[in-house]
Amino acid sequence: MKKIMNKPQDSVTQLLNGIAFAHDDCLKRIPQTGIMLSQHIEPNKVAVISGGGTGHEPAHSGYVGKNMLAASINGPIFTPPEATEIFEAIKQADQGNGVFMIVKNFEADVANFLAASALAKANGHQVAHVIVNDDCSIEKSNFKKRRRGVAGTVFVHKIVGAAAANGLDLASLTSLATEVVASMNTLGVALAPGTVPGSSVPQFSLDVSDISFGIGIHGEAGYRTEPLESSEKLANELVNKLKIHYRCYPGMKMAIMVNGLGSTPLLELYVFANDVRRLLALEEIEVSFKKVGNFMTSTNMSGVSLTFLELKEPSWLAYLKEPVLTYAW
Amino acid sequence: MKKIMNKPQDSVTQLLNGIAFAHDDCLKRIPQTGIMLSQHIEPNKVAVISGGGTGHEPAHSGYVGKNMLAASINGPIFTPPEATEIFEAIKQADQGNGVFMIVKNFEADVANFLAASALAKANGHQVAHVIVNDDCSIEKSNFKKRRRGVAGTVFVHKIVGAAAANGLDLASLTSLATEVVASMNTLGVALAPGTVPGSSVPQFSLDVSDISFGIGIHGEAGYRTEPLESSEKLANELVNKLKIHYRCYPGMKMAIMVNGLGSTPLLELYVFANDVRRLLALEEIEVSFKKVGNFMTSTNMSGVSLTFLELKEPSWLAYLKEPVLTYAW
Numbered sequence: 001m002k003k004i005m006n007k008p009q010d011s012v013t014q015l016l017n018g019i020a021f022a023h024d025d026c027l028k029r030i031p032q033t034g035i036m037l038s039q040h041i042e043p044n045k046v047a048v049i050s051g052g053g054t055g056h057e058p059a060h061s062g063y064v065g066k067n068m069l070a071a072s073i074n075g076p077i078f079t080p081p082e083a084t085e086i087f088e089a090i091k092q093a094d095q096g097n098g099v100f101m102i103v104k105n106f107e108a109d110v111a112n113f114l115a116a117s118a119l120a121k122a123n124g125h126q127v128a129h130v131i132v133n134d135d136c137s138i139e140k141s142n143f144k145k146r147r148r149g150v151a152g153t154v155f156v157h158k159i160v161g162a163a164a165a166n167g168l169d170l171a172s173l174t175s176l177a178t179e180v181v182a183s184m185n186t187l188g189v190a191l192a193p194g195t196v197p198g199s200s201v202p203q204f205s206l207d208v209s210d211i212s213f214g215i216g217i218h219g220e221a222g223y224r225t226e227p228l229e230s231s232e233k234l235a236n237e238l239v240n241k242l243k244i245h246y247r248c249y250p251g252m253k254m255a256i257m258v259n260g261l262g263s264t265p266l267l268e269l270y271v272f273a274n275d276v277r278r279l280l281a282l283e284e285i286e287v288s289f290k291k292v293g294n295f296m297t298s299t300n301m302s303g304v305s306l307t308f309l310e311l312k313e314p315s316w317l318a319y320l321k322e323p324v325l326t327y328a329w
Numbered sequence: 330m331k332k333i334m335n336k337p338q339d340s341v342t343q344l345l346n347g348i349a350f351a352h353d354d355c356l357k358r359i360p361q362t363g364i365m366l367s368q369h370i371e372p373n374k375v376a377v378i379s380g381g382g383t384g385h386e387p388a389h390s391g392y393v394g395k396n397m398l399a400a401s402i403n404g405p406i407f408t409p410p411e412a413t414e415i416f417e418a419i420k421q422a423d424q425g426n427g428v429f430m431i432v433k434n435f436e437a438d439v440a441n442f443l444a445a446s447a448l449a450k451a452n453g454h455q456v457a458h459v460i461v462n463d464d465c466s467i468e469k470s471n472f473k474k475r476r477r478g479v480a481g482t483v484f485v486h487k488i489v490g491a492a493a494a495n496g497l498d499l500a501s502l503t504s505l506a507t508e509v510v511a512s513m514n515t516l517g518v519a520l521a522p523g524t525v526p527g528s529s530v531p532q533f534s535l536d537v538s539d540i541s542f543g544i545g546i547h548g549e550a551g552y553r554t555e556p557l558e559s560s561e562k563l564a565n566e567l568v569n570k571l572k573i574h575y576r577c578y579p580g581m582k583m584a585i586m587v588n589g590l591g592s593t594p595l596l597e598l599y600v601f602a603n604d605v606r607r608l609l610a611l612e613e614i615e616v617s618f619k620k621v622g623n624f625m626t627s628t629n630m631s632g633v634s635l636t637f638l639e640l641k642e643p644s645w646l647a648y649l650k651e652p653v654l655t656y657a658w
Contacts, residue, residue: 002520002521002537002538002540002557002631003597004520004557004560004563004593004597004598004600004601004633005559005560005597005600006559006560006561006600006604011596011600014560014599014600014603014604015596015599015600015603017603017606018598018599018600018601018602018603018606018621019599021602021603021606021616021619022587022599022602022619022620022621054596055596057594057595057596057599058595191331191333192331197596208331209331211331228331228333230334230335231333231334231335231343232335234333258351262594263592263593263594263629263631264333264592264629265386265591265592265626265628265629266386266387266623266626267340267344267383267384267386267526267628268332268333268334269333269347270343270344270347270348270351270386271333271334271335271340271343271344271347272333272347273347273350273351274343274344274346274347274350275335275343277346277347277350287350290350290351291351292347292351294595294623297594297595299594299596300592300593300594302331302592304333
């Protein structure tokens with residue numbers, strides 16, 4: 001697998017140095033760590049932080065900056081950062097009003113972030129968190145809901161980041177984030193697996209004409225494979241699967257995200273977005289906010305995910321629209 | 330070749346509708362045309378327009394909006410729009426202060442844009458243009474310089490768009506754009522060819538371990554293939570080839586763009602950007618401005634291009650930094 005890299009084991013450090021170089025208007029790297037700290041941390045506000053393994057670029061550093069995240073903590077490829085490093089980020093980001101952590105629902109991520117929270121609390125910091133579990137795919141074997149944290153996490157970054165910038169306190173942010181997460185669902189489809197740096201083996205196998213529904217952002221295999229027929233049929237399948245989770249009605253307000261998984265060109269993402277638009281218009285659902293692009297990827301996986309967020313409060317839309325200075329929102 | 334699309338012949342229309350849906354805060358589509366018009370055209374200013382074939386997303390629509398392009402005109406995949414459509418865009422964009430066209434140096438693009446200019450002038454519009462020829466690759470057969478218009482075109486959009494927003498007239502914009510183009514060089518490298526919608530054949534063949542230097546943004550083959558050894562060596566080769574075109578000196582101010590060609594993950598672009606950073610630091614060249622991402626792609630080609638722009642005037646940097654409302658800058 002041809003990749004633009006040097007020694008695979010140096011990829012993360014070189015990635016972080018490249019990001020810090022390219023985006024010094026938004027963030028800075030804390031040397032020798034995976035911590036990216038905003039250049040615009042505001043006093044008297046709750047600091048919102050997030051993180052996880054790398055390999056999901058532009059997540060999470062792309063959302064560090066004015067009015068969004070105060071810091072991201074970036075671990076090895078597909079491996080969450082250590083609790084001690086998350087604790088260090090809490091110390092650096094906390095302005096005395098506490099720290100709010102946005103954590104993707106994967107076992108190791110949750111364990112490390114909660115351990116860091118315990119460490120920080122023991123050292124006098126106020127810390128709260130939300131666990132994002134927007135993935136509505138199922139296990140192939142037992143149909144159990146997976147509820148991993150995937151692309152919708154970026155909507156949580158945006159809404160909670162803007163709310164914190166508007167002065168909400170830790171308790172209010174916790175309540176807001178919990179409601180947003182409960183209103184959000186994502187489903188992803190792979191057209192081709194990714195390959196992590198240093199490996200020559202794709203993360204799963206997929207027939208050349210097939211797609212896989214319900215893949216995870218770490219290359220976890222999906223729950224069903226079938227041939228790719230058209231963007232329309234794919235949109236139909238995803239919209240229907242997501243709609244199950246809502247009581248849809250004419251005039252319902254929705255935010256949607258069409259997220260590329262790493263190597264799918266924008267041309268395809270926009271064709272797909274256009275099909276989603278048509279399907280939601282048929283139901284008279286009002287798409288008040290939309291994002292189309294690469295927001296939470298899985299190295300060079302080819303594919304797309306679709307996220308629905310029901311906008312239950314007008315303030316959520318205002319938070320989504322609030323201007324930011326970050327490199328990827 | 331698996332692609333998220335419907336009938337290939339409908340791809341461009343569906344792409345444009347998807348873009349218009351997703352980015353109605355920046356632009357709107359003129360129905361039945363390939364014209365995307367800014368939602369923020371300012372009176373009493375020169376309207377800056379650009380365009381070309383589609384397949385280069387987010388170029389050019391991604392740069393339509395406040396303080397950048399007043400319109401983009403988008404033809405079929407890799408085929409420039411007709412002169413009549415460009416003329417229509419001139420009519421729609423012109424606020425009475427003339428229209429400035431940014432044209433990529435390909436024979437058909439230049440012919441169609443100049444024919445549109447002639448039509449517009451005959452109808453009372455003031456029109457001026459620049460032909461962008463930043464590509465410094467060479468023909469394999471005769472070593473002739475190709476000087477096609479590639480990723481650096483986006484720097485021209487940004488600088489000229491900001492200058493127009495600052496009130497520069499047509500003559501001043503022509504002089505500015507000409508100087509910027511003369512100070513800019515780009516070289517691209519493919520890791521794997523792209524495939525256009527509706528085709529099952531990659532645009533050129535490339536050995537699984539090889540890369541191709543000097544490829545074009547329409548899948549034109551490069552002038553040399555060799556194995557990909559490392560990001561460092563690739564950066565070294567490109568930086569050295571670009572440096573030839575400048576009298577480099579310590580303290581020289583440069584803007585650089587690391588541009589993904591369609592399906593290369595950000596992880597690799599940032600690792601490469603970090604290597605470019607190190608090489609320029611060794612020469613004490615001051616990188617005053619940098620962009621890393623996908624700005625001018627070639628469907629799903631895998632690879633990267635590097636652009637150098639010597640910042641000969643402080644105003645060029647100010648124009649690059651001026652805030653915009655577009656979806657891809």
